[in-house]
Amino acid sequence: MNAFAHHLAYDFRTGLRDKSQMLMNYLFPLAFFAMMGLLMTQVNPTFKETIIPAMMVNAYMAGGLLGLPNPLVVSREAGVFRSFRINGVPSLSILTIPVLGISLHMVLVSAVITAGSALFFGAAFPLNWGWFVLIGLVAIVSICGIGALLGVVASNSRATVLLAQIIYIPSMILGGLMLPTSMLPPALGRVALLLPATHIINAFRGLALGLPPSFSTTGSLLVLATGAILSYALAAYLFQWDNNARRTHSPFLALLVLAPYLAAMLLSA
Amino acid sequence: MNESVIQVQNFRKVYGDFVAVHGISFEVQRGEIFGLLGPNGAGKTSTLESLEGLRHPDGGSLRILGMDPARQSTSLWRHIGVQLQTSALPNTMTVLEAMQFFCAYHRVPVRRDLLERLGLADKLNDQYASLSAGQQRRLSLALAIAHNPQVLFLDEPTAGLDVPSRIVLHEVMRELQSAGTTIVLATHDMAEAEKMADRVAILLKGRIAACGTPKEITAAGKGLTRISVRTENNLLARNGVVFPGVRQRVLEDEYVIYYSADPGSSVAAIIRHIDASHDTLIDLRVERPSLEERFLEITQTYA
Numbered sequence: 001m002n003a004f005a006h007h008l009a010y011d012f013r014t015g016l017r018d019k020s021q022m023l024m025n026y027l028f029p030l031a032f033f034a035m036m037g038l039l040m041t042q043v044n045p046t047f048k049e050t051i052i053p054a055m056m057v058n059a060y061m062a063g064g065l066l067g068l069p070n071p072l073v074v075s076r077e078a079g080v081f082r083s084f085r086i087n088g089v090p091s092l093s094i095l096t097i098p099v100l101g102i103s104l105h106m107v108l109v110s111a112v113i114t115a116g117s118a119l120f121f122g123a124a125f126p127l128n129w130g131w132f133v134l135i136g137l138v139a140i141v142s143i144c145g146i147g148a149l150l151g152v153v154a155s156n157s158r159a160t161v162l163l164a165q166i167i168y169i170p171s172m173i174l175g176g177l178m179l180p181t182s183m184l185p186p187a188l189g190r191v192a193l194l195l196p197a198t199h200i201i202n203a204f205r206g207l208a209l210g211l212p213p214s215f216s217t218t219g220s221l222l223v224l225a226t227g228a229i230l231s232y233a234l235a236a237y238l239f240q241w242d243n244n245a246r247r248t249h250s251p252f253l254a255l256l257v258l259a260p261y262l263a264a265m266l267l268s269a
Numbered sequence: 270m271n272e273s274v275i276q277v278q279n280f281r282k283v284y285g286d287f288v289a290v291h292g293i294s295f296e297v298q299r300g301e302i303f304g305l306l307g308p309n310g311a312g313k314t315s316t317l318e319s320l321e322g323l324r325h326p327d328g329g330s331l332r333i334l335g336m337d338p339a340r341q342s343t344s345l346w347r348h349i350g351v352q353l354q355t356s357a358l359p360n361t362m363t364v365l366e367a368m369q370f371f372c373a374y375h376r377v378p379v380r381r382d383l384l385e386r387l388g389l390a391d392k393l394n395d396q397y398a399s400l401s402a403g404q405q406r407r408l409s410l411a412l413a414i415a416h417n418p419q420v421l422f423l424d425e426p427t428a429g430l431d432v433p434s435r436i437v438l439h440e441v442m443r444e445l446q447s448a449g450t451t452i453v454l455a456t457h458d459m460a461e462a463e464k465m466a467d468r469v470a471i472l473l474k475g476r477i478a479a480c481g482t483p484k485e486i487t488a489a490g491k492g493l494t495r496i497s498v499r500t501e502n503n504l505l506a507r508n509g510v511v512f513p514g515v516r517q518r519v520l521e522d523e524y525v526i527y528y529s530a531d532p533g534s535s536v537a538a539i540i541r542h543i544d545a546s547h548d549t550l551i552d553l554r555v556e557r558p559s560l561e562e563r564f565l566e567i568t569q570t571y572a
Binding site: 002003006007010014017018071075078079080082083085086087088089241242 | 321322323343346347349351353355357358359360361362366369370371373374375376409412
């Protein structure tokens with residue numbers, strides 16, 4: 001087994017072994033799924049149409065946004081990256097392997113949510129499985145990209161939690177997970193376009209579920225793909241091996257990741 | 270034939286307005302154990318981390334095995350081993366996983382033998398966070414030498430180690446040295462440096478205050494040799510005979526302790542005096558000035 005495979009296998013095991021990662025990867029999203037499945041499908045039967053993508057996006061945000069950045073920050077603070085560095089571990093591995101590890105967990109959680117939604121809550125399976133899988137992967141990659149970027153720029157664990165919540169909480173309220181974005185007041189609907197969750201749900205609705213999208217699905221995919229590319233490029237550019245090193249680039253450059261989302265918002269006006 | 274594997278010339282390191290290292294120069298030969306000594310903030314870690322390619326120098330030149338650590342760090346890291354002063358591994362990584370992980374990146378077979386040698390054989394499946402500080406240090410040493418580096422940097426390697434672990438560490442260092450590994454040892458422990466290092470450099474306030482073999486450095490001081498004498502009738506304690514070379518006389522338990530600038534003459538005169546007084550010598554110890562005493566002397570000079 002080569003170094004990359006060793007590293008990935010170790011990282012995947014950590015996702016199960018580490019209590020906080022286990023919580024964010026599995027326990028929280030699956031418990032939330034069970035709760036939403038039991039409550040929301042009773043309160044709002046149309047929720048069955050979107051429970052699968054909604055709970056998948058919640059799982060991706062839990063793992064990728066709330067779970068992924070903190071181990072990056074803690075490892076940098078504790079000197080783990082320094083130990084890795086002098087032993088030849090490339091920075092690209094440090095950034096990509098946690099994303100791949102989380103992605104594998106997210107695929108497993110997605111399978112549980114998809115099967116569980118149909119089995120326990122009477123949700124309909126997607127009409128187009130090809131788009132369903134593709135959008136799921138794009139969603140994982142784009143959310144984990146933002147998570148990796150947060151882990152790179154956040155100065156400490158508290159900042160990580162704060163930054164992640166700034167994206168997570170509005171996404172849950174405005175992102176189309178609980179109710180369609182089209183039902184939001186127009187101004188809030190436009191603000192919602194700043195959130196990856198809005199574009200993911202919109203793409204799922206239009207391309208995989210056969211439901212009317214709130215806006216262009218092609219535009220959503222384009223925004224998500226551009227955002228993902230930008231987030232990884234910025235994370236690699238802003239990456240620091242240890243907290244003692246002087247920053248050569250301003251962490252505010254990370255805000256560039258908002259560019260495609262801002263463009264979508266401006267174009268919708 | 271001596272072969273210089275580390276060359277430091279006018280190395281300077283600055284943090285903001287603070288000059289941590291003021292243009293120091295030294296060389297380390299292949300197979301040598303070179304000690305970098307100094308109090309906290311003397312510039313040891315800055316020097317070491319710049320040599321390791323973790324920091325960029327602000328002046329001067331550094332060469333290790335002919336490579337520039339700042340520009341050729343990736344190539345350099347294949348040939349050097351580093352035990353950092355503050356290194357860490359992920360808390361959930363087990364001892365065996367750590368060895369597998371680093372060996373995979375260095376493309377060498379997994380070195381279980383090193384884990385056994387350093388007393389970690391029964392800890393293979395223990396997670397890093399559950400290891401004691403000493404076990405963590407031993408693991409980091411095992412990882413640093415797993416790929417048989419040509420140059421090994423040890424930053425405070427005995428911090429947190431118990432006595433048996435220190436002995437094992439020193440044995441491992443000697444074995445590595447016999448195999449031709451060059452070792453740079455940064456430490457606060459003067460006894461360790463005196464015992465292990467072929468040469469030492471004492472760093473004070475970012476400057477080299479002394480450099481040479483431990484014997485050369487201690488000999489250059491004005492330290493006095495300590496002569497401890499105990500006799501059956503304790504006559505030396507009762508009379509105040511002045512012996513040649515003795516600068517100071519102290520009574521400690523049943524011993525009379527003389528501090529002498531000329532230990533040969535002093536010891537000969539003391540023995541003659543004991544014979545002449547019809548007393549019987551029970552114990553006689555001669556201790557030359559230690560590196561620690563010389564270090565304190567130099568520190569006071571620079572204060």
